[in-house]
Amino acid sequence: MPQMPEYPTALGASTPDKITLLGVDLAEDVMGEVGFGELAFWLATQRRPSPGETRVFEAVLAALADHGFTPTAITARLTYLSAPDSVQGALAAGLLGGGSRFLGVTEDAGRFLHEVLRATQLPLDAAGWDALALKTVRAQREAGKFVPGLGHHVHKQGDPRTPRLFQIAREEDCFGPHLELFAAIGRVHPQVLGKTLPLNGAGVCGAALADLGLPMELLRGFALLARTAGLIGQLAEELRHPLANQIFLSVDQNNVSVPPDPAGGTDG
Amino acid sequence: MPQMPEYPTALGASTPDKITLLGVDLAEDVMGEVGFGELAFWLATQRRPSPGETRVFEAVLAALADHGFTPTAITARLTYLSAPDSVQGALAAGLLGGGSRFLGVTEDAGRFLHEVLRATQLPLDAAGWDALALKTVRAQREAGKFVPGLGHHVHKQGDPRTPRLFQIAREEDCFGPHLELFAAIGRVHPQVLGKTLPLNGAGVCGAALADLGLPMELLRGFALLARTAGLIGQLAEELRHPLANQIFLSVDQNNVSVPPDPAGGTDG
Amino acid sequence: MPQMPEYPTALGASTPDKITLLGVDLAEDVMGEVGFGELAFWLATQRRPSPGETRVFEAVLAALADHGFTPTAITARLTYLSAPDSVQGALAAGLLGGGSRFLGVTEDAGRFLHEVLRATQLPLDAAGWDALALKTVRAQREAGKFVPGLGHHVHKQGDPRTPRLFQIAREEDCFGPHLELFAAIGRVHPQVLGKTLPLNGAGVCGAALADLGLPMELLRGFALLARTAGLIGQLAEELRHPLANQIFLSVDQNNVSVPPDPAGGTDG
Amino acid sequence: MPQMPEYPTALGASTPDKITLLGVDLAEDVMGEVGFGELAFWLATQRRPSPGETRVFEAVLAALADHGFTPTAITARLTYLSAPDSVQGALAAGLLGGGSRFLGVTEDAGRFLHEVLRATQLPLDAAGWDALALKTVRAQREAGKFVPGLGHHVHKQGDPRTPRLFQIAREEDCFGPHLELFAAIGRVHPQVLGKTLPLNGAGVCGAALADLGLPMELLRGFALLARTAGLIGQLAEELRHPLANQIFLSVDQNNVSVPPDPAGGTDG
Known part of the structure; x- marks a missing residue:
């Protein structure tokens, strides 16, 4: 007879008189103590x-x-x-x-910076970050790709979340290599792209999450x-x-019947 | 031509150089300031x-x-x-x-207590809460219904989250009528049901959320x-x-083919 | 050691050289043979x-x-x-x-008719169906409830799907008690409600599915x-x-910032 | 004032006495007529x-x-x-x-075949299909990639759905270039891979859907x-x-508490 599989976990577990979470007592050590x-x-x-x-x-x-x-x-x-x-x-x-598309920039930016840093010998000084950023932006441009986290359709002159998160990360000593590289990209990209784009809020969030050591996936x-x-x-x-x-009606009441379009097929 | 509808909101909004949320500046007044x-x-x-x-x-x-x-x-x-x-x-x-079934007890308990309190003249003293709780438990029993939040299949002698949340709510002066009634139900229900059941954690959470004035729905x-x-x-x-x-295989590899059962239909 | 549970099923199963579904050979007896x-x-x-x-x-x-x-x-x-x-x-x-709200009428109508029929001695003749329908509509009205499947906000003079599904069910000898009762409700409700409402398409679909013996749930x-x-x-x-x-922009571009409304809470 | 946008569609539309779908009368021309x-x-x-x-x-x-x-x-x-x-x-x-992972093979196979065919001058004779298939399998192997639709963990000697779908497509004169290429891959891949793998059912379904002209996306x-x-x-x-x-309990009752593992982080 096959053996029952076991399922190890460090998350929630309970006995009749105690509940633990992450190895600590939920009621005493988490509730009221942990935000x-x-x-x-x-x-x-x-x-x-x-x-x-x-x-x-x-x-x-x-x-x-x-x-x-x-x-x-x-x-x-x-x-x-x-x-x-x-x-x-x-x-x-x-x-x-x-x-x-809509929430993916955070992940894309974090992963992108992470990939660049995996191939980089750290630490770097200020000139080193700028050089790395320049190489990175050039490589993306040559590959015909965007730099994730660069550009915003509304905050064209700068996304207010970006300097604020830089500031908070510095105050808390959490300004690591992902944020360093992202900031350097913000400084050097005009040399390559010929125009100044804002570092957007979703991108800086991805860099900050990566610096906090959270799982990329x-x-x-x-x-x-x-x-x-x-x-x-x-x-x-x-x-x-x-x-x-009202949103529903604004679409439904403005529908216009058109004939079927059998030739409208897309081509993958 | 019909007029474009407008969509009012107090939540997120942005202009080229500012993002507001709930009427305050997101970057300055929320980020880094609000947990x-x-x-x-x-x-x-x-x-x-x-x-x-x-x-x-x-x-x-x-x-x-x-x-x-x-x-x-x-x-x-x-x-x-x-x-x-x-x-x-x-x-x-x-x-x-x-x-x-699984996460619903929180809502059920909060709503149940809320309904009882809508029909109640407040404030009540300790004896008043016990009397209300007694009436409430009796009415449920006579209707053949359970009291939401009462009983737990593992924590039969008491759910450790319940006294802890009572304590935190008292410390923070947030022990309102929903928690009062829930606690009173815990004291009086053995008189009606003939046995002592624990007030469970999901239930006390519902009572606490209701006392905080969060929307019932x-x-x-x-x-x-x-x-x-x-x-x-x-x-x-x-x-x-x-x-x-492994979870998937533990089911799939223990499947047993049985013949179709056309007469097995349920009856709504 | 606890025994491994077994999971019986009459649905898909496979061996290295054969796949069965519902007890028959998928490749030979289902593919190309069953719509x-x-x-x-x-x-x-x-x-x-x-x-x-x-x-x-x-x-x-x-x-x-x-x-x-x-x-x-x-x-x-x-x-x-x-x-x-x-x-x-x-x-x-x-x-x-x-x-x-949007797709529920089919289920609501099927279940409603099913509940009425559970308490009814069949078969009924034409007069019997009308009498049952009259009693049913009256009971709903007295309880302050609508009859599921009655009324339509666009097809006020009649929903074209309803007579067509009646016809198809009759042609195929599938016009059972749920459709009988639904049709009778269509005939008699003006006597009770004082106005003529259409039997809607979602409702007749629920009646037809119930007559086919599909599970109510x-x-x-x-x-x-x-x-x-x-x-x-x-x-x-x-x-x-x-x-x-365009739908997204028609909402987002017509947003209007309003102040937060802390007193706007609902009351369950 | 901005103009209301319009939303053209060839799908469902209704007037008080008629419902159309795809330009035809739903009740008369679709219900009871179209499977x-x-x-x-x-x-x-x-x-x-x-x-x-x-x-x-x-x-x-x-x-x-x-x-x-x-x-x-x-x-x-x-x-x-x-x-x-x-x-x-x-x-x-x-x-x-x-x-x-689980349902994606159908799409992957269809898209893969479609990409190869976009770069191919048709028609081809039997030898031409084999040559194209050989080139395709070799290119995938050299790139270190699998051929989508090739191989199955249970049906190692052949997936019964594959010859059956070939047969049905031939009977109905729907055996187009995607199925041709897929079948040729089945014939020639052992020359490249040194072993014979089955053409799986999910893959042949993707090829057949592509031959039917359904949208790749x-x-x-x-x-x-x-x-x-x-x-x-x-x-x-x-x-x-x-x-x-029982499935839930088979996991929950076999849980084993282990200590948290802060060093267990993955590396993207």
């Missing part, structure tokens, strides 16, 4: 962050929590309109928009965690001042 | 909580973040195994298990927010020590 | 439907597949815009709108299956003639 | 398929509908256990596992449509013979 951002960091890394790391991490979550009427926010509101019995469905539908996950709080805010506002039905 | 739990509360209520309210709220989130290998955790791991390119899909799939949403952090922890652990394939 | 609607029915009931049952079932699926720019369609398009790397996410997000599932095909159609059209970005 | 597989094809391409195309398409859907206790099936059952009030959530959660969508029917079958069986709680 929610701190706990999220701890769960993801299995190490408790310092207060400075927590402050940087929570600044990132604040930067990503809500960006107004994004596709994810509209989707959560429409789904709640359509299935008000299922709050979990409305939140899940909203999060499903957190893919490559889950950088998008932290953007989604932040957005979950934002989507609850959207649903709470929807409950007070419903907009979703 | 993530505090921000989630603020987004949901549009009012900034006091430090004491934040502590109670974050204690609730800690209590609900991860309960080990729940269906939601298993689901998130299996979905990540199956579609590793989509972290948002794994988190969304996990959250979709946050329905009436979204109580489940806060359990889901907490669980999002827990699911990221599950995925991070899955990345280090993969278990999902 | 997709027929297979969906067979999977749900574990009995192969007759050609007539298949025709009624597929007529229901056709009636529910696509209703234009519904919240589910808009949601699928917006999610695809936002996360084009994840077709599964766009479809899942669309389906999550298939809850109580999953009636909504068949509406979702139909809608999956419709959402693929929406995404295919979005690929050819993108609209989602 | 569900045929309709799904029509919705995706905006052209009505021939009976032969429909037969090939439905054979593909049958091949992909249910593969037993896959991660998607387990996920749908666990989610239904956890949130039985939301059938849409259980189906959506199941579909979210339909990503790159949505090939995964058809696998998901098929799987929606399969997941409804899984939920229907779960209703009759519940297994999800």
Whole structure:
């Protein structure tokens, strides 16, 4: 007879009179003692962050929590309109928009910087960072690719989140190589591209999360965690001042019937 | 020509050089200044909580973040195994298990207590709370219904989260009528039911969230927010020590083919 | 040592040289032999439907597949815009709108008729159906409730799907007690309500699915299956003639910042 | 004042007395006249398929509908256990596992063949297909990549779906260049790889869908449509013979608490 498999975990476990989480007593040592951002960091890394790391991490979550009427926010509101019995469905539908395009820059920037740094001998001095950044921007340009985290369609003169997160990371001694490289890209890219683009907020968040040692594969996950709080805010506002039905009608009532287009097929 | 509809919001908004959230400057007044739990509360209520309210709220989130290998955790791991390119899909799939049965007690308890209190003249003294609780438990029993938040299949002698959350709420002056009624139910129910059941952690969380003035319709949403952090922890652990394939195989390799059962239909 | 659990199933199973589904050979007896609607029915009931049952079932699926720019369609398009790397996410997000309000009438009508019939001695003659329908509509009215499936905001003079599905069910000898009762409600309700409302398409679909013996708990599932095909159609059209970005901008560009409203809380 | 945008569509539209879909009358010309597989094809391409195309398409859907206790099936059952009030959530959660690993081969194979054919001058004779296949397999091998659709962990001596789908496509005159190339890969790959691998069912389905002219970007969508029917079958069986709680307990009761592992971080 085959043996039952075992499933090891350092996360939640309980006995009749005690609950542990991450090896500590949930009721005594976590509840009332550990903030929610701190706990999220701890769960993801299995190490408790310092207060400075927590402050940087929570600044990132604040930067990503809500960006107004994004596709994810509209989707959560429409789904709640359509299935008000299922709050979990409305939140899940909203999060499903957190893919490559809208929430992906955070992950893309973090991974991109990480890849460059894997091939780099550290430490570097200021001139060294600028040289590395110059080489990096040139290589992307030659490959016909963008630098993730560079450019913003609204904040063309500078994204206010970027200098602020630089400042917080410096204050907390969390300004590591990913942020160094990202800042250097901000300084040198005009030499290569011939124009000055802003370092955007999503990108600086990716650099900061990478410097905090969070897992690369889950950088998008932290953007989604932040957005979950934002989507609850959207649903709470929807409950007070419903907009979703108006959004739905603004599309449905402006539909125009056109004939089928069998030749309209795309070509992969 | 019909007029374009307008969409008012107090949440995120931006101009070329400024981003506001909840009427304040995101970069200056939120990032680095507001913790993530505090921000989630603020987004949901549009009012900034006091430090004491934040502590109670974050204690609730800690209590609900991860309960080990729940269906939601298993689901998130299996979905990540199956579609590793989509972290948002794994988190969304996990959250979709946050329905009436596994994460619903928090909402059910909060709503139940809220309904009782709507029909009650406050304030009450200690004897008044016990009398109300007695009436409430009797009414449920006569209707053949359970009291939400009463009983636990593991913590039969008491759920360690419950006294701890009572204590934190008292320390922070957040022990309101929902917690009062819930505590009173804990004292008096043996008189009616003839046995002593524990007040469970999910239930006390619902009572505490209701006392904080969070919207009843979204109580489940806060359990889901907490669980999002827990699911990221599950995925991070899955990345280090993969278990999902073993879970999948333990089911698939123990399948037994049986003939179709056309008469097995259920009867609604 | 605990014994490994076993997992019986009549669905898909395979050996190195054979795949079975529902007890038959997938390659030889299903592929090329069984239509997709027929297979969906067979999977749900574990009995192969007759050609007539298949025709009624597929007529229901056709009636529910696509209703234009519904919240589910808009949601699928917006999610695809936002996360084009994840077709599964766009479809899942669309389906999550298939809850109580937009796709729920099919299930509500089927269950409602089923409940009435459980308490009824069959068979009935024409006068018997009218009497039962009259009693049913009166009971709903006295309880202050609507009759599911009665009324439509666009097709006020009659929903064209309803007589057509009646006709198809009669042609295929699938006009059972749920459709009988639904049709009778259509005849008698003006006597009670003082006005004539149309029997809507979603409702007649629920009645037809119930007469086919499909499981009550999953009636909504068949509406979702139909809608999956419709959402693929929406995404295919979005690929050819993108609209989602315009929908997003029509909301985002018409946002109006208003101050937070801490007193706006709802009251459960 | 900005002009209201318009939203053209060839899909569902309705007036008070008529509903059209794809330019035809839904009640008269679709319901009772068009099978569900045929309709799904029509919705995706905006052209009505021939009976032969429909037969090939439905054979593909049958091949992909249910593969037993896959991660998607387990996920749908666990989610239904956890949130039985939301059938849409259980189906959506199941579909979210339909990503790159488990349902992705269909899409990968279709796209891979399509890319090779874009660079190829057609028509080819038998020797020409073999030469193209040889070149293709060699190029993949030299790049250190697998050929999508080649190999199967269970059906090592041949997947029974593959010859059957070849046969059906030939019978219906739908054996186009994607299937030709796929079949040729099956003939020639042992010369390059030094061993004989089976052409798997998911791969042949991708080739057949591509030959039918379905949009490349949505090939995964058809696998998901098929799987929606399969997941409804899984939920229907779960209703009759519940297994999800046993699956959950088989994991939860075999958990083993281990200490946190802060050094266990992955490296992107």
